[in-house]
Amino acid sequence: DGGITQSPKYLFRKEGQNVTLSCEQNLNHDAMYWYRQDPGQGLRLIYYSQIVNDFQKGDIAEGYSVSREKKESFPLTVTSAQKNPTAFYLCASSTSGLAGSYNEQFFGPGTRLTVL
């Protein structure tokens, strides 16, 4: 099956801990994205990557970090600097992240992070 997988489905973090959320795609997409979803606020972009070994900050990057060492993988680390990390995190990918691209984004099933 082609698609995007995210793991774990549920994640609990203690205060002061860093945690890493996994995102893998086998769609051969160049572009990958991380969004945060909070009730009533829609989706907000954390980081995005248009190509391997390159990534850019989105609208709410503070307290998060990413890497893009492989085309298929775009892990997100939620650091202790993120003061309110409890949220639903969604990973997405698209064939192209270039300006002018009209391709839709495909989403993974999400990871629900809770801070204890």
Place this chain on the structure above:
Amino acid sequence: AQSVAQPEDQVNVAEGNPLTVKCTYSVSGNPYLFWYVQYPNRGLQFLLKYITGDNLVKGSYGFEAEFNKSQTSFHLKKPSALVSDSALYFCAVRDRIYNQGGKLIFGQGTELSVKP
């Protein structure tokens, strides 16, 4: 600045009746427009998109949307609602030229409830 507004937090419809979920947008150039649906604790599923051409776009599960440039709107419609259509619906926009990495701007979402 690019933005999307979904003016209704919730829409209630009786099964078999037509439904409309409203969306208005603001971009500096010409838009690409998208609708997604989200079921509880799941990722987003792509429904349809407007690129160019015919203002009426048909998508998955019997949904359609009408692009209205003068009113900067892209309302989602379905002639006959099903209970299984109950979900959270997101409108999203991308400026054709002025965007970063294929970035999508999402509305805050509209909860659709279809009662038997």
